[in-house]
Amino acid sequence: MNFFTIKNTLISVTNSYITTDVQVVDGKITAIAPNLEIIGTAINGENKLLLPGFFNAHTHSSEMWQRGIIPPLPLELWLAHLYDFTPLNTEQVYLSALATAVETLLSGGTSLVDHLVLIPGQELETIAAAVRAYQEIGIRAFIAPLIQDQSLSMSIPNGDSQPNHESYFRSTGETLAIVETAVRQFHQPEAGINILVAPTGIQLCSDALFTGCMALSNKYNLCRHAHLLETKAQEKLAEEKYGCTAVEHLQNLGFLNSSTSLAHCVWLTESDINILAQTQSTVVHNPLSNLRLGSGIAPIIKYIQAGVNVTFGCDGASSNDSQDLLEAIKIGSILHNTTELDYHHWITPRQAVEMASLGGAKGLNVEDQLGSLTVGKKADLVLYDLNNLSLLPRTDPLGLLVLVRTVNVVNSAWVNGKQIINNGKITTINVDELQQEIFNWNHWETHPKSATVAKLAPHYRQIMGLT
Numbered sequence: 001m002n003f004f005t006i007k008n009t010l011i012s013v014t015n016s017y018i019t020t021d022v023q024v025v026d027g028k029i030t031a032i033a034p035n036l037e038i039i040g041t042a043i044n045g046e047n048k049l050l051l052p053g054f055f056n057a058h059t060h061s062s063e064m065w066q067r068g069i070i071p072p073l074p075l076e077l078w079l080a081h082l083y084d085f086t087p088l089n090t091e092q093v094y095l096s097a098l099a100t101a102v103e104t105l106l107s108g109g110t111s112l113v114d115h116l117v118l119i120p121g122q123e124l125e126t127i128a129a130a131v132r133a134y135q136e137i138g139i140r141a142f143i144a145p146l147i148q149d150q151s152l153s154m155s156i157p158n159g160d161s162q163p164n165h166e167s168y169f170r171s172t173g174e175t176l177a178i179v180e181t182a183v184r185q186f187h188q189p190e191a192g193i194n195i196l197v198a199p200t201g202i203q204l205c206s207d208a209l210f211t212g213c214m215a216l217s218n219k220y221n222l223c224r225h226a227h228l229l230e231t232k233a234q235e236k237l238a239e240e241k242y243g244c245t246a247v248e249h250l251q252n253l254g255f256l257n258s259s260t261s262l263a264h265c266v267w268l269t270e271s272d273i274n275i276l277a278q279t280q281s282t283v284v285h286n287p288l289s290n291l292r293l294g295s296g297i298a299p300i301i302k303y304i305q306a307g308v309n310v311t312f313g314c315d316g317a318s319s320n321d322s323q324d325l326l327e328a329i330k331i332g333s334i335l336h337n338t339t340e341l342d343y344h345h346w347i348t349p350r351q352a353v354e355m356a357s358l359g360g361a362k363g364l365n366v367e368d369q370l371g372s373l374t375v376g377k378k379a380d381l382v383l384y385d386l387n388n389l390s391l392l393p394r395t396d397p398l399g400l401l402v403l404v405r406t407v408n409v410v411n412s413a414w415v416n417g418k419q420i421i422n423n424g425k426i427t428t429i430n431v432d433e434l435q436q437e438i439f440n441w442n443h444w445e446t447h448p449k450s451a452t453v454a455k456l457a458p459h460y461r462q463i464m465g466l467t
Contacts, residue, residue: 009045027417053110055360058313097133103323144198201227282363289315311359
């Protein structure tokens with residue numbers, strides 16, 4: 001259904017709301033005005049709020065298989081635990097991508113950035129499984145194959161010791177070749193599937209991998225995505241590796257530009273923040289995983305004041321451990337009331353909604369197509385039910401959406417004009433069957449202790465001054 005007219009819906013305008021009609025033809029918004037002629041199907045928008053779809057701008061879909069089970073650990077040791085118990089097959093990748101998309105859609109997201117963990121030796125098959133899932137459900141997907149060329153132990157600073165690091169099992173050239181093949185096979189923006197170049201971060205990537213990704217980005221006009229300074233350990237590591245901050249080093253390499261989105265950005269200096277503003281890079285705020293892993297609180301208000309574009313991500317479903325985008329937006333907004341004394345600078349619900357929509361679009365260079373209710377933009381739209389108990393009583397609709405613990409508030413959603421949610425239900429796949437398949441996959445359990453965590457923990461504790 002690419003031709004429809006939403007009648008009498010509430011939309012947000014500058015510091016206010018109006019009731020109006022929205023017309024969609026061939027997947028694009030063609031008119032926004034009261035009393036429009038009905039083209040195609042008439043959608044009843046009465047007592048509903050229409051917003052542009054949000055972006056889940058950083059996640060790792062296949063982490064879903066370990067959510068709720070990894071013990072309290074900082075990132076470097078949490079990753080060791082994750083990888084010790086992470087053998088996956090492509091069917092699990094497919095199912096977890098579907099589940100990630102369902103949870104994102106039902107919490108207002110119509111686009112997601114999947115920093116996709118690749119199965120060794122089955123890298124292209126992994127990407128293909130995620131592509132299949134996202135095409136079936138119909139969400140707009142930005143798949144960022146997660147790549148590195150250094151072993152996990154290298155993510156921890158050496159300090160005064162000289163540990164022996166194992167060589168990574170795949171060469172830098174082989175890794176870049178896989179990404180280029182993936183671009184040629186799967187990058188189809190008009191079909192809603194985008195491939196990004198996505199080195200995991202300075203902690204596990206050589207300069208050669210970053211520069212190789214930049215070359216692919218330039219050759220195929222691809223966006224760039226990476227983790228950046230998620231933890232205090234990474235701040236220490238950057239100084240050890242480069243003699244400068246990670247941001248300064250990435251700027252010197254030429255990795256930072258308006259096509260670059262950077263997840264976390266917790267441990268940045270004032271100078272780093274200015275560099276991100278100058279290069280028009282985007283920060284993806286992942287407040288829940290930063291709290292879960294004890295990484296810290298990113299200085300988001302400083303970024304906003306400096307003119308840095310900021311948007312929100314859920315991060316992976318075993319570091320959050322959820323894909324509820326509205327939850328991430330709420331925590332990512334009010335968390336900073338504790339770090340900024342001047343309440344005039346606190347993030348308002350209206351700001352948060354714009355960060356989650358237009359901010360996400362800017363980070364992926366699609367702000368001319370997505371991120372706002374604008375005639376000519378693509379119809380990635382979400383209709384919220386203002387009769388829902390968690391959006392009552394009738395006060396400020398955006399304040400209710402962002403600040404309340406909302407439950408089942410999405411009435412309808414469209415991606416590129418195609419309806420994905422109708423009356424609160426996903427229409428493109430059978431969610432009951434998906435739930436049953438995931439339920440049947442394993443049994444209630446707790447993992448045994450991770451051997452790799454036991455091996456790395458003494459050095460980590462020494463480096464971080466914990467012993």
